[in-house]
Each structure stands twice: as C-alpha cells, then as structure tokens.
Amino acid sequence: MTKKVRVRFAPSPTGGLHLGGVRTVLYNYLFARKHGGDFILRIEDTDQSRYVQGAEEYIFECLKWCGIEPDESVLHGGEFAPYRQSERKAIYNEYAEKLVKDGFAYYAFDTTEELEEMRAKFKTHDNPTPQYNHEIRERMRNSLTLGEEEVHRLMSAGSPYVVRIKMPMNEEIKFTDMIRGEVNFHSSLVDDKVLLKADGMPTYHLAVVVDDHLMKISHAFRGEEWLPSAPVHILLWKYLFGLENMPEWAHLPLILKPDGNGKLSKRDGDRLGFPVFAMDWTDPKTGEKATGFKERGFLPGAFVNMLAMLGWNDGTEQEIFTLDELCEKFSLERVHKSGAKFDYEKAKWFNHEWIKRNTKYDLRSTVYEILSQRGIEINDNDKLEKVIELVKDRCTLLTDFYDQAKFFFSTPETVDVDSIKGKWNDDKTAFFKEWISSLDSLEWKATSLEAKFKELAAAKNIKVGELMLPLRIMLVGGKFGPGVFDIAEIIGTEETKQRVEKALRSL
RNA sequence: GGCCCGUUCGUCUAUCGGCUAGGACAUCUCCCUUUCACGGAGGAAAGACGGGUUCGAUUCCCGUACGGGCUACCA
Numbered sequence: 001m002t003k004k005v006r007v008r009f010a011p012s013p014t015g016g017l018h019l020g021g022v023r024t025v026l027y028n029y030l031f032a033r034k035h036g037g038d039f040i041l042r043i044e045d046t047d048q049s050r051y052v053q054g055a056e057e058y059i060f061e062c063l064k065w066c067g068i069e070p071d072e073s074v075l076h077g078g079e080f081a082p083y084r085q086s087e088r089k090a091i092y093n094e095y096a097e098k099l100v101k102d103g104f105a106y107y108a109f110d111t112t113e114e115l116e117e118m119r120a121k122f123k124t125h126d127n128p129t130p131q132y133n134h135e136i137r138e139r140m141r142n143s144l145t146l147g148e149e150e151v152h153r154l155m156s157a158g159s160p161y162v163v164r165i166k167m168p169m170n171e172e173i174k175f176t177d178m179i180r181g182e183v184n185f186h187s188s189l190v191d192d193k194v195l196l197k198a199d200g201m202p203t204y205h206l207a208v209v210v211d212d213h214l215m216k217i218s219h220a221f222r223g224e225e226w227l228p229s230a231p232v233h234i235l236l237w238k239y240l241f242g243l244e245n246m247p248e249w250a251h252l253p254l255i256l257k258p259d260g261n262g263k264l265s266k267r268d269g270d271r272l273g274f275p276v277f278a279m280d281w282t283d284p285k286t287g288e289k290a291t292g293f294k295e296r297g298f299l300p301g302a303f304v305n306m307l308a309m310l311g312w313n314d315g316t317e318q319e320i321f322t323l324d325e326l327c328e329k330f331s332l333e334r335v336h337k338s339g340a341k342f343d344y345e346k347a348k349w350f351n352h353e354w355i356k357r358n359t360k361y362d363l364r365s366t367v368y369e370i371l372s373q374r375g376i377e378i379n380d381n382d383k384l385e386k387v388i389e390l391v392k393d394r395c396t397l398l399t400d401f402y403d404q405a406k407f408f409f410s411t412p413e414t415v416d417v418d419s420i421k422g423k424w425n426d427d428k429t430a431f432f433k434e435w436i437s438s439l440d441s442l443e444w445k446a447t448s449l450e451a452k453f454k455e456l457a458a459a460k461n462i463k464v465g466e467l468m469l470p471l472r473i474m475l476v477g478g479k480f481g482p483g484v485f486d487i488a489e490i491i492g493t494e495e496t497k498q499r500v501e502k503a504l505r506s507l
Numbered sequence: 508g509g510c511c512c513g514u515u516c517g518u519c520u521a522u523c524g525g526c527u528a529g530g531a532c533a534u535c536u537c538c539c540u541u542u543c544a545c546g547g548a549g550g551a552a553a554g555a556c557g558g559g560u561u562c563g564a565u566u567c568c569c570g571u572a573c574g575g576g577c578u579a580c581c582a
Contacts, residue, residue: 346532
C-alpha cells in the first residue's frame with residue numbers, strides 16, 4: 001500500500017535559483033512522483049525587504065526548463081490557495097495569538113536598540129552572541145515581565161511588538177529525520193525565536209509549521225542549514241497541531257564550494273568561472289547578473305542528472321539517468337548525509353555524455369537556435385542534421401556547436417595559411433588546381449573524394465601527409481574539425497572549389 | 508564560545524562485519540586517428556587518529572582531531 005504524500009517546493013523568491021535550491025526541488029519532485037503524491041509550490045516571501053519582483057516567474061521558467069513542471073495554477077487557485085505567504089498574512093496571526101493564550105509564546109516589546117544593548121551587555125569571551133533565552137527573557141520587556149496592565153497599555157498605545165516562542169526550561173526534543181535518523185536537542189539551549197514580526201508577518205518558523213499543516217504536507221524537504229531550528233518547529237507542531245500530525249522531515253546535505261570550504265554561493269560562480277544558477281538571472285534591484293547552466297550550453301537532462309548525482313546514487317555504477325529513470329529509482333535512504341563539493345569538470349562531463357547520447361533529431365532545434373543567435377543562417381535542415389551528426393561527439397557544451405559547425409555554413413573569415421606557407425611549393429599549387437578541376441566529374445561522396453585525392457598525389461609523387469593539412473586549412477581555416485573529406489562532402493562542390501581557390505591566391 | 512551535523516583516492520562516490528577497498532571525473536602513459544577531438548588499453552591515487560566490541564573491522568560503540576551548518580524582527 002502506498003502512502004499518499006504531499007510535498008512542497010518552497011524556493012524563496014529573493015533572487016535567483018541556485019544549485020542547492022534546484023536540487024531540493026528536484027528531490028521533492030522525484031519523491032512525490034515516485035510515491036504518487038501531490039506537490040505544492042509555495043512562495044516563501046515573508047521578508048518583504050528581500051522580495052524581488054519577477055522571481056516567481058523566473059523560478060517557474062527554471063523548473064520548466066528542467067522538466068519539473070509544477071502546476072502553474074497553484075499560484076492562482078486550487079485547494080490550498082493562496083500560495084504566497086505574503087497573501088496569507090492574516091492566517092498566521094491567529095496561530096500566534098493562540099500560542100500566547102496557551103502560554104507557549106509571549107509578546108516582546110524590546111526595540112532593536114534594546115536588543116543590541118542586551119547583546120553587548122551579556123557578551124563574553126565564552127558567549128559571543130547572547131541568546132534571547134529563558135534566562136535573558138526575565139530581564140527584557142515582554143509580557144512575561146511587564147504585567148498585564150502594562151502590556152495592555154503598550155498594545156493599545158500601538159507600541160510595536162513581536163511574538164516569541166517560550167522555550168521550555170528543561171525538555172529533550174527529539175525527532176527522526178529520514179536521512180539522518182534520530183536527532184536530539186535540549187530545549188534550554190535553544191533561544192526564544194521570533195514567530196511573528198513587528199510588521200505582522202510571520203517568520204519562517206511559524207509560517208512553515210502553519211502552512212505545512214494547512215496544506216497537509218506529509219513530507220518536508222529542506223537543506224541541512226535548517227537542522228538547528230528544527231526543535232522550534234517540532235515544538236510548534238506539538239503546541240499547535242500535535243506531533244502525530246507532523247510531516248516527516250528530510251534535511252538534505254549541502255552543496256559546497258569546489259575549493260576551500262563552505263556553502264556554494266553565487267559569488268563562487270563568478271570567481272571560479274562557472275554557473276551556479278539554473279538560468280541567467282539579473283537581480284532587478286542591484287542589476288547584478290548571474291549566468292545560468294542553460295545559457296552556458298547545458299542540456300536540461302544533463303543538468304538534472306548531474307544535480308541528482310550530487311548527493312544520491314542508486315548503488316550501482318550507473319551514472320547517466322533520465323528524469324524518468326530518476327523518478328523510478330530515487331530513494332531517500334540512499335541520499336547522502338554529508339555535503340558534496342561541486343565539480344564543474346564533472347558537470348561538463350555529464351553534459352558531454354548527454355550530447356553524445358542525444359540524436360541529431362533531439363539536438364536539431366537547440367543547435368539551430370544557438371547557431372542563428374550567433375548570426376549563422378541555416379536554410380537546409382538536412383545539412384544541419386548531417387553536421388550535427390558529424391560534430392556532436394566533440395561538443396562538451398551546446399555552445400561548442402558554434403565553433404565546431406560554423407565553417408559548414410559560412411566560409412571561414414580567417415584562414416591560417418601561415419602554418420602551411422613554409423613548406424609550400426608550386427607542385428602543391430598544381431596539385432590542388434588539378435584536384436579541384438577533377439571534382440565536377442566525381443561522385444560527390446567523401447570516399448570518392450579521398451580516393452581521387454590520393455590517386456592524384458601518387459601520380460604527382462607528393463606524400464599524402466603533406467597535402468592533408470593544407471586541405472584542412474583551406475576548408476576550415478585551422479587545425480581542427482572532423483575528417484576533411486566528410487567536410488567537403490557536406491559543403492558541396494562549389495564551396496569546396498571556391499575555398500581552395502581562395503587559399504591558393506594567398507599562398 | 509555554544510549547539511547540531513558530518514569524515515573512503517585531488518573531487519563525486521560503492522561497500523550495509525570477510526577487502527587483493529570497486530567505479531566515475533581530473534591527471535599520467537600507450538594505442539587509434541595523415542588535424543583537433545571522440546574512442547580503446549593501462550598506471551598512479553583513499554578508509555583522519557586513538558581506544559574498545561569481535562575469530563575478523565572501512566563497516567558497530569566511545570573519545571580526540573578536523574570540516575561544515577546554525578547561533579537575526581533572513582530564509
């Protein structure tokens with residue numbers, strides 16, 4: 001019997017969608033699909049100051065590109081709407097009030113300055129960041145210390161206040177994480193986290209718990225950085241909805257910087273020269289640009305494949321998986337506990353494998369787009385397919401198709417004649433003249449062209465080896481590309497003749 | 508500092524007490540290719556340390572070290 005699951009995707013719309021974010025969403029998606037569950041995309045935008053316009057649309061586009069398509073209607077309706085936490089503001093207040101009434105939370109009137117003062121005052125070498133905890137709260141301005149009348153007076157006078165959770169003095173808080181097993185905390189070591197901010201918005205802590213309950217989430221996935229605040233969420237579940245209704249938690253390992261240590265951030269991408277976002281992203285506030293894997297030339301399948309393997313494997317030696325295969329084989333039991341350093345070389349390897357495994361038909365439209373974006377006109381689909389077939393094994397990124405394929409469609413602008421000039425002589429000129437004049441009567445196939453080429457060389461007593469490189473230079477402009485005769489076959493008789501003649505003139 | 512999590516080749520990882528520790532990326536050598544790649548063959552390369560438990564520990568337990576995360580009216 002399969003359990004009905006409902007997981008949530010909760011990317012925060014504070015700009016961009018980085019590797020860690022996509023992977024969390026991906027694992028959510030794989031799990032939901034495998035277990036036949038629903039998924040919800042919830043926008044966690046409770047921090048108004050960091051919220052960025054257009055971020056939601058961007059996230060949808062990224063997910064769509066990856067092949068993970070959440071139902072777009074979730075933003076506009078459906079069973080649990082609204083899905084933007086900023087639009088659910090009124091809901092959270094009710095729960096915060098309930099917590100206060102039941103004695104699990106309290107009002108705190110301390111100003112930012114007062115908090116800073118407190119931190120400065122209690123700061124010691126052994127305790128560099130004093131917490132607003134069971135000890136400190138006795139000395140602060142809150143509904144625990146102030147007395148009912150004063151609280152009432154402050155509130156009716158419109159004094160700003162927050163709601164803080166009242167962490168119990170002496171309680172073991174334990175829960176089972178699907179990846180890590182049992183995790184324990186002691187309540188005395190956790191501080192009285194703010195649940196409802198002065199602007200009436202909930203913090204993440206209150207919002208996840210309330211929304212997970214209201215949206216009937218059965219399994220909650222998030223990054224490992226959330227582990228330390230899990231006891232707050234556990235307690236909230238206990239106070240509000242009952243531990244027996246709490247979703248199962250899975251704290252995913254972090255994606256780390258390739259060099260040094262620490263979490264991978266968007267700055268690392270700029271610094272080390274690789275993308276960390278799924279797609280290009282420009283922060284509308286700062287104008288800061290970040291490049292995406294898509295624009296760098298990654299196939300979505302390769303991107304998803306690479307990301308999935310960064311923290312999971314199926315126990316066999318298989319490394320290449322399609323999204324469907326991942327859905328089928330994914331299991332949380334095999335998700336790793338420890339973080340993984342991101343390796344861009346390996347990421348490129350995945351892409352290369354995917355390009356090689358894709359057919360010319362799979363690649364056709366993507367390559368067409370890349371070439372035309374860079375000013376190459378293509379009006380012969382048949383030719384494009386032939387070129388892709390010939391060239392795809394040497395492309396690691398989709399953008400490599402430009403360098404590998406451009407000379408099939410337009411005469412090379414620069415021809416590196418210098419590298420053959422040294423050993424040039426009239427015999428060679430004569431040879432090439434004769435070869436191109438023989439072309440018209442030939443069957444236009446790579447094998448015939450090569451046969452004729454060799455036959456003529458032998459007749460003129462010139463080593464074939466001394467003629468191959470010149471021919472390549474004449475046709476493609478440099479020392480690269482697939483077999484020369486294959487190239488000639490594709491570009492055709494006229495173009496072959498013209499390129500040879502053009503080169504001969506400058507020799 | 509405190510709390511929590513983690514620790515197998517340079518990197519990503521396999522191993523669920525029997526290991527001559529396997530694979531992949533990167534690297535090196537050779538082969539193939541009258542270019543550059545692809546491809547093929549091979550090499551070098553790992554269990555943080557110290558204690559237990561056990562006939563036997565990379566695997567289980569405990570310490571230590573190291574790494575990471577958190578420690579906001581950010582998520």
